[in-house]
Amino acid sequence: MSHYIVIFVAGIAGSFHCIGMCGGFACALGVDPAGKIATLYRHLLYNTGRVTTYMFMGGLAGMAGQSLILSDSMSSKLPTDIWHHHSTLANFVTILPETLSTGQRILAVFAGLLMLIMALQLFGYLQRLHILTTGLGSNTLVSSLRALLNSRSRSATLAFGVFNGFLPCPLVYAFIAYAAASANIFSGMITMASFGVGTFPAMILIGGLGQFINHHWRKRAVWVAGLFIMLLGLITILRGLFPLTGH
Amino acid sequence: MKNSLEKFCSHCLLPLGSYPTKRIVNGEDHSFCCYGCCLAYQVKHGSREEPEAAWLLVRLGIGGFLSMNIMLFSLLLYSGTFDVADSEMLPKFYWLLGIFATPVLFILGGPFIKESWEGALQGRLNSATLISIGAISAYGYSMLMLFTGGKNIYFDTATMILVLFTLGRYLEASGRAKAVRNVAPLLEAERQWATVIENGKEKRSSISKMKVGMNVRIRPGERFPVDGIVLEGFSSADESILTGENRPVIKSEGDLVLAGSINQKGSLLIECGALGAATQWGLLCKSVREALSHPSSIQRLADNVASIFVPIVLAITILTIIYWQSQVPLDQALLNGLAVLVVACPCALGLAAPLATALGLGQYIQRGCIIRGGEVQETLAKIRRIAFDKTGTLTKGATRLIKIENNDASQEEVLQRAAGLEQHSEHSLAQGIISVAKDRKLIIKNPERVQAVAGSGVMGYIEGELTAVGRSEWLIEQGLEMPSLFVKKLQNYESSGQTVVCVGWSGKIHGILLLDDMLLPEVPIMVETLKKLDMQTILLTGDLPAVASRIAKSAGVEEWKASMSPDEKCNFLEQWGGIEDPAIMVGDGLNDGPVLARAEVGIAVGSATDLARETADLVLPEKGLALLPWVILLSRAVHRTIITNLLWAFGYNIVAITLAVFGLLQPILAAGLMAGSSLLVVFNSLRLEQFPDNPADLAQVKSFISG
Numbered sequence: 001m002s003h004y005i006v007i008f009v010a011g012i013a014g015s016f017h018c019i020g021m022c023g024g025f026a027c028a029l030g031v032d033p034a035g036k037i038a039t040l041y042r043h044l045l046y047n048t049g050r051v052t053t054y055m056f057m058g059g060l061a062g063m064a065g066q067s068l069i070l071s072d073s074m075s076s077k078l079p080t081d082i083w084h085h086h087s088t089l090a091n092f093v094t095i096l097p098e099t100l101s102t103g104q105r106i107l108a109v110f111a112g113l114l115m116l117i118m119a120l121q122l123f124g125y126l127q128r129l130h131i132l133t134t135g136l137g138s139n140t141l142v143s144s145l146r147a148l149l150n151s152r153s154r155s156a157t158l159a160f161g162v163f164n165g166f167l168p169c170p171l172v173y174a175f176i177a178y179a180a181a182s183a184n185i186f187s188g189m190i191t192m193a194s195f196g197v198g199t200f201p202a203m204i205l206i207g208g209l210g211q212f213i214n215h216h217w218r219k220r221a222v223w224v225a226g227l228f229i230m231l232l233g234l235i236t237i238l239r240g241l242f243p244l245t246g247h
Numbered sequence: 248m249k250n251s252l253e254k255f256c257s258h259c260l261l262p263l264g265s266y267p268t269k270r271i272v273n274g275e276d277h278s279f280c281c282y283g284c285c286l287a288y289q290v291k292h293g294s295r296e297e298p299e300a301a302w303l304l305v306r307l308g309i310g311g312f313l314s315m316n317i318m319l320f321s322l323l324l325y326s327g328t329f330d331v332a333d334s335e336m337l338p339k340f341y342w343l344l345g346i347f348a349t350p351v352l353f354i355l356g357g358p359f360i361k362e363s364w365e366g367a368l369q370g371r372l373n374s375a376t377l378i379s380i381g382a383i384s385a386y387g388y389s390m391l392m393l394f395t396g397g398k399n400i401y402f403d404t405a406t407m408i409l410v411l412f413t414l415g416r417y418l419e420a421s422g423r424a425k426a427v428r429n430v431a432p433l434l435e436a437e438r439q440w441a442t443v444i445e446n447g448k449e450k451r452s453s454i455s456k457m458k459v460g461m462n463v464r465i466r467p468g469e470r471f472p473v474d475g476i477v478l479e480g481f482s483s484a485d486e487s488i489l490t491g492e493n494r495p496v497i498k499s500e501g502d503l504v505l506a507g508s509i510n511q512k513g514s515l516l517i518e519c520g521a522l523g524a525a526t527q528w529g530l531l532c533k534s535v536r537e538a539l540s541h542p543s544s545i546q547r548l549a550d551n552v553a554s555i556f557v558p559i560v561l562a563i564t565i566l567t568i569i570y571w572q573s574q575v576p577l578d579q580a581l582l583n584g585l586a587v588l589v590v591a592c593p594c595a596l597g598l599a600a601p602l603a604t605a606l607g608l609g610q611y612i613q614r615g616c617i618i619r620g621g622e623v624q625e626t627l628a629k630i631r632r633i634a635f636d637k638t639g640t641l642t643k644g645a646t647r648l649i650k651i652e653n654n655d656a657s658q659e660e661v662l663q664r665a666a667g668l669e670q671h672s673e674h675s676l677a678q679g680i681i682s683v684a685k686d687r688k689l690i691i692k693n694p695e696r697v698q699a700v701a702g703s704g705v706m707g708y709i710e711g712e713l714t715a716v717g718r719s720e721w722l723i724e725q726g727l728e729m730p731s732l733f734v735k736k737l738q739n740y741e742s743s744g745q746t747v748v749c750v751g752w753s754g755k756i757h758g759i760l761l762l763d764d765m766l767l768p769e770v771p772i773m774v775e776t777l778k779k780l781d782m783q784t785i786l787l788t789g790d791l792p793a794v795a796s797r798i799a800k801s802a803g804v805e806e807w808k809a810s811m812s813p814d815e816k817c818n819f820l821e822q823w824g825g826i827e828d829p830a831i832m833v834g835d836g837l838n839d840g841p842v843l844a845r846a847e848v849g850i851a852v853g854s855a856t857d858l859a860r861e862t863a864d865l866v867l868p869e870k871g872l873a874l875l876p877w878v879i880l881l882s883r884a885v886h887r888t889i890i891t892n893l894l895w896a897f898g899y900n901i902v903a904i905t906l907a908v909f910g911l912l913q914p915i916l917a918a919g920l921m922a923g924s925s926l927l928v929v930f931n932s933l934r935l936e937q938f939p940d941n942p943a944d945l946a947q948v949k950s951f952i953s954g
Contacts, residue, residue, distance in 0.1 A: 049312055056315035059322055066326070144417075148304050159308020162315075185326045189319060 004194040006232065007175065011198015014122075014171045014225035042157050043204045049161020050203075051196030054172065055189045057165075061180035062188020065111075069103045069183050104183060108240030111181035115233030118174035122226035141166060171195075174229045181236050255539065257288055288420075307413055310355040313347045314406035320344060321403035341400050345393050348386060348402035355409035356382050372557040374592045380561075381588040382408050385914070388581060399578040401914075408589050408918040415922025419594070422929035423602060425936075441465075441472040444516070457522055465515045470507065474526045475517035477502045482513035489527055489615065507531065534617050538608055543621035545889060546600035549896075553593035560591040560904070567908050575910075582914055586907040590917035591900055595925040599892035602928065606935040607885035615868030616878060623864040626848055627879060628886035631781055632830035634820060636842075637788035637795065639835035640852055640872070641802050642764040646679040646746065650761035654730050659689055661758030665750045667692040668705040668716045676748060676762055704748075714752040727751035733759055742793055764794070766801050769873040774803040776876040785823070787816045787832075787842075816842045833875070850875070881938055888935055892928045899924050 141163060148160045165172075175195045179188035257277035279288060320340060359382070362375035385405035392399050442464040443452040449464060454472055457463075462478065465471055471484070483495035486508040495511055498504055504517055507528030523529050542550070564587045571580035604621040611618045618624060635641050651658045666684035669677035670691065684691055694707030694714065704717015706725065715722050719737060723729055729737075733749075733756060740747050746762040774784055786799045786807040795809035808819060816839065820830050829847030832839070843849030844862035851863035852872050867874055903920060906912045912920075 049308070052312055052315055056319060059319050063322060063326075144304050148308070153305065155309050156305045158312055159305040162308040162312045163304070185322045189323075 003232075004190060006228065007178070007191055007194040008198040010175075010225055010228035010232070011195040012201060013228060014195070014199065040204070042154070045154060045157045046161040046164070047196075047200055047203055049158045049163075050165040051161075051193060051200075053162050053165025054175075054192040054196040057172070057176055058179040058188040058190075058192025059185050060188070061176045062182055062185040062191075065107055065180040065183035065188070066185060068107055105240040107183065108181045108236050111177040112233045112235075112237030112240060114177040115174045115229050115236065118170040118177070119226045119230035119233060121170045122229065123223065171225065171229070174233070178232060178236065181240075255536075306354045307410075307417065310351045310406070310413070311410050313351050314355075314403075314410045317344050317347050317351075317406050318403045321400075337398075338396070341393055344400060344402040345390060348389070348406050351406040351409060352382065352386050355406070355413050359409070359412070372561065374557065374594055376557060377560060377588050377592055378408065378412050381585050381914070381918075382406075384581070385585055388578065392578075397578075399576075401578075401582070404582070404585065404914045407915045411915075411918040411922045412589075412592075415925060416594075419598070419925045419929055422926065422933060423598075425933065439470070439472045454522060457519060459519055459521065461519045463517050463519055465504075465510045465517060467510055467512055467514060470509050471504050471517070472506060473517075473519045473522040474506045474528075475504055475520045477504060477515055477517050479516035480513050482515050483511045485509040485511055487613070487615070489531070531612075531617060534619065535608065535612065538618055538620040538623075539605060541620035541622060543600065543604065543625045545625060545893070546604070546621060549596050549600055549893060553596045556591070556593040556596065556900075560587065563591075563904065563908065564588045571910060579910075583907065583910040585914045586910075586912045586917040587904060589914055590903040590907045590912060590921050592921045592925075593900075594921075595896035595899065595928045596893070598925055598928050599896050600889050602932040603885050603888040603892060603935060606888075606932055607881060610881055610935065610938055611865075611878070614874060614877070615871060616874065617866040619864040623848060624882045624885050625889075626829075627831070627865070627882035630829060630831050630848060630879075632783045632785075632824050632828060633777060634785045634787050634816075634823070634830050634832050634846075635802075635804065636832070636834035636839050637786060637790060637798055638764060640833055641770050641786070641798060641804075642766055646676050646762045646764045648679050648683040648760055649745075649763045652733065652736060652759040652761070654732055654757055655755065656757040658758070659687070661750050661760070662687065663689050663692045664709050664714050664752060665716045665748070665758070665760060667694050667709055668697065668707055668714060671697045671707070672699055672705045672716075676746065679762055680748070680760060709752065712752045714750070716748060716750050719747065719749045719756070722749045722751050722756055725751075726754065728755045730756060741791075743797065745797075746794070764798070766798060767872060770802045773873050773875055777879070778803075778805075780876060780879060782879070783824075785830075787811055787819065789813075813839055813842050817845045820846050833872075850878075884935060884938055888932055892931055895931070896924065896928060 145160065145163055145167075148156055148163065172195075175192060179191040182188050182191060256279050277288065321344065324337075324340065356379065359375045360379045363373060363379045366373045366376060382405050385401045385408070389400045389402050389405065391397070439454045440451050441454060441457060442449050443457065444462040444464055457473065463473060463475065467482065477498055477500050479500065481497075481499045484498050484504060486496055486505055489505055489507055496508075498510075498515065503520075504510075504515070505528065506522065506526040524533065564584045567587050568580050568584035571583045574580070600621065604624060607624055608618060651661060653661050662680070662684045666681045666689070669680045671694070681691070692709045694709045697705060697707035699705045700717070700721070703721040704715055706713065706715035706717075708714070713725075715725050715727060719729065727749075729749075737747060737759065740759075740761060746764070748760040748762060749756050750758040750760065777784060784804045784806070786795055786802070786804045788795045788798075788807070788809055789811055790809055792807075792809035795807040799805075799807035811819065816832075820832060820842070823830050831848045831850055832842055832846035833850045833852065834843050835852050840862050843851055843864075848865065849863040850865045850867060852867045865878065867878070899920075903912065903917065903924075907917055
């Protein structure tokens with residue numbers, strides 16, 4: 001359970017990164033003339049859409065990871081009772097079942113590496129890769145988002161959030177990799193949900209207040225997010241390389 | 248004019264099928280080739296006041312939101328996460344899914360159902376039919392299970408099919424619009440508006456209502472809507488769309504501006520000189536439209552296959568269900584049938600050829616080449632033989648005086664008399680002689696009682712003496728004596744293929760003018776490149792064998808045929824490689840218009856006459872001969888793209904249908920693959936945008952083709 005808290009915190013820190021792109025959109029959604037409650041409602045809708053997309057991608061990633069492992073070894077049993085499995089504090093950073101198949105280990109190493117790469121991107125390295133990850137189909141997406149902004153209906157706000165969730169973003173990719181490594185639909189979903197809910201406060205605040213955060217602070221927070229991702233990535237890799245047995 | 252525009256999809260500009268989707272956007276009538284284009288167009292062009300554009304996206308977003316939730320719940324159900332939960336809870340979950348799925352069926356399924364219904368009324372089945380049947384049956388079956396307490400619920404399948412297809416069509420349409428971006432302005436010519444100044448007031452007017460002589464204001468960044476003369480202002484124009492040259496051309500008072508070029512820096516006031524079809528721009532647009540609307544044979548084949556595709560798929564679906572029904576439970580059999588239904592969609596098939604053709608067209612236009620249509624592009628890609636005309640094509644056409652031999656008279660005198668007579672000749676040699684006389688600042692002696700004999704020369708009286716300029720035989724016939732000094736020289740010159748003109752007066756030939764037709768500097772490299780592309784080259788000319796041989800040699804052309812009449816050229820082209828291996832003819836179209844018309848592919852070079860522009864299949868821009876290898880390579884790249892697209896579309900369908908028939912494909916995965924397959928065709932075609940610009944860099948071009 002506790003690693004979801006780590007992800008949640010990473011989400012909070014990471015949301016300062018979001019302010020760059022998604023934040024612009026959240027600002028554009030703006031203030032509802034019907035009052036504060038209406039504004040809050042609008043931004044909650046927007047964020048619900050966004051997080052639904054994240055959860056969906058997390059679930060899919062989890063399923064992908066799961067099916068990779070299933071095809072790898074039919075013998076390794078998948079935990080059905082996830083709550084129980086993750087409930088002990090001893091499993092602070094456990095995302096994988098105790099008995100690790102080769103497939104799971106390879107997956108963990110891959111996912112961890114991906115997370116490291118994304119973390120480096122957040123630190124400002126590998127910018128060329130950044131172009132690669134953001135260039136794919138985002139033009140259509142961004143123009144769609146603009147078109148949606150023209151509509152003032154409530155449902156448009158939700159749709160806006162749904163599309164927004166698909167915007168290419170290294171932060172999202174990093175956690176999707178993590179979700180895939182969990183090799184379980186449900187954990188994948190919850191991973192992305194934790195991350196998404198973590199980004200709520202900043203995104204709702206910025207929606208109401210506009211660009212209030214000092215650039216310096218933003219940079220620092222993004223750096224913290226990168227650190228978190230790096231840490232999680234390293235742990236994921238280590239779990240893949242040296243599975244703890246008989247914990 | 249309006250009718251011809253309506254043949255194209257407003258969004259992707261590809262030709263409309265026989266049954267376009269019609270909508271009103273911003274108060275204007277528009278036709279779309281598919282629902283995806285309709286969606287994408289409204290998103291892009293719908294005005295802010297119009298809620299419909301965003302509304303379509305809202306539908307996709309809400310549909311996506313609900314479907315994603317359904318999908319997540321269903322996934323969790325499948326994976327057994329809820330098995331531990333109270334089994335009493337399960338039916339409630341199912342009802343929840345059903346409640347979520349119902350609006351999705353209306354929101355996202357609506358357009359598909361409408362399209363297939365309209366199709367059904369016209370007695371035809373289309374891809375929307377497949378999607379609608381698939382989604383409705385999955386939904387209907389799940390609903391039935393819900394009410395009868397069954398456990399096999401497939402709301403996720405029903406909704407995800409719709410989300411994926413809607414999304415796929417939307418993305419595909421965006422890609423298509425990108426593909427024809429270079430062509431787009433060329434179809435807008437007649438739709439353009441201009442700022443007209445009437446009685447000192449500016450007002451917007453449609454081109455179709457304008458007249459010659461009107462004053463038009465052009466702001467920076469605007470496209471010139473008409474040809475005209477600058478009255479006021481200073482600016483530069485980008486005429487690359489007409490000339491293929493990227494250099495800006497300075498425009499100030501009195502300069503001619505061309506419709507279609509773009510005003511760059513300053514605001515200009517111009518007087519309209521010509522508009523619409525009277526401009527080069529208008530003609531260009533017309534040819535582009537024609538090119539787009541003439542499908543190539545390969546495209547017709549693909550269209551034919553696509554049209555019988557849907558009924559076949561329906562039949563296979565039914566057979567699949569009947570077969571599986573005896574093997575597995577009914578719901579599994581239906582799922583297998585559903586997979587067949589949604590995996591086989593002929594969208595990619597119909598898209599394969601037109602998209603690549605349009606992209607190729609855009610590339611040609613950017614370089615100032617006009618091509619007559621997809622068929623030409625396709626033929627060009629296959630041809631391995633190329634014939635050249637000489638004068639004006641490989642050579643400058645204007646001949647240059649390189650030597651003057653004189654006898655009993657000064658060089659100046661010879662030139663003065665020759666230039667005087669040549670002023671009355673229309674022969675291509677004349678200008679060469681006159682210009683040298685002018686360069687030397689000689690006083691040209693004007694003749695009287697001039698008589699020009701076609702193919703022989705000109706004679707007239709200069710200073711009372713009968714003077715003649717022309718072929719040596721003709722001069723001798725006229726009773727002029729050939730000095731012995733010249734006899735030997737004449738033989739030498741003529742055998743080396745140089746053109747000789749004799750000048751004589753008072754009973755004697757006094758001078759010989761030696762003229763040479765210059766090879767264009769870019770020709771040897773161009774021919775060399777063509778040979779590397781496995782092209783067989785030949786020179787066909789009406790000139791003397793000696794001339795043909797010399798020019799062919801310096802150009803690097805393998806073979807030559809001299810003294811050929813246009814008819815002989817046509818006949819030769821027909822039998823050179825036979826029907827199996829036809830040839831391209833490249834000419835300036837001055838006297839080989841009919842040859843260009845009758846060749847398999849006729850290519851006219853830049854300064855070509857109007858006749859050549861009408862008859863040629865492809866027109867290269869001014870000084871554009873060096874583009875020839877690039878033109879051929881591009882046609883091959885386009886052809887290759889079409890083939891890979893078709894192979895992909897066909898192969899994909901065959902493999903996917905087979906997998907689905909054998910029950911190896913989940914319907915959702917099938918829908919995803921299907922939507923992806925047309926996107927793949929779009930992306931594969933968009934690779935053509937990266938086709939190397941620099942025709943000289945053959946290595947780059949070749950690596951593009953083979954890569």
